Amino acid sequence: MIGMIEATVERDGKTSVARRYYLSSALLSAKQFAHAARAHRGVENGLHWVLDVVFHDDQMRLRTENGPANMATIKHAALNLIKDIPDKASLKIKKKTAAWNDHYLFRAITRPWR
Numbered sequence: 001m002i003g004m005i006e007a008t009v010e011r012d013g014k015t016s017v018a019r020r021y022y023l024s025s026a027l028l029s030a031k032q033f034a035h036a037a038r039a040h041r042g043v044e045n046g047l048h049w050v051l052d053v054v055f056h057d058d059q060m061r062l063r064t065e066n067g068p069a070n071m072a073t074i075k076h077a078a079l080n081l082i083k084d085i086p087d088k089a090s091l092k093i094k095k096k097t098a099a100w101n102d103h104y105l106f107r108a109i110t111r112p113w114r
Contacts, residue, residue: 001026003033051075054082054091081108 003022008015022037051057055075062068082094085108089097098105 001028001033003028003037005034005037050079050091054079054095081111084108084111084114086113 001024003024005020005022007018007020009018010016020037022033022040024033024036026036028036048057055078057075060068060071062071078095079091082091082098085094087094094108098108
């Protein structure tokens with residue numbers, strides 16, 4: 001299915017309309033679609049917040065050619081490796097420990113606990 005959400009926003013006396021389009025393999029009612037779209041937005045916002053906190057994503061200066069897309073791929077892969085470490089430490093601490101401790105990094109990459 002293809003879905004669209006239209007949002008009208010008024011700021012400083014000016015009205016603007018934003019449309020967001022979604023593709024889904026599930027057939028959803030309008031109510032189910034609205035719920036799924038809000039949930040997806042929450043996941044996206046959560047991911048961007050984590051990337052900013054752990055990798056300082058907002059401070060990145062890559063803006064040309066394939067640089068931003070390449071770094072996004074590397075950061076997502078690194079984040080998935082860090083999240084998978086069965087450790088109670090925060091993601092920031094896990095990232096720092098992997099950077100400072102070769103054995104910890106090796107275990108994060110090889111994932112012997114799986």
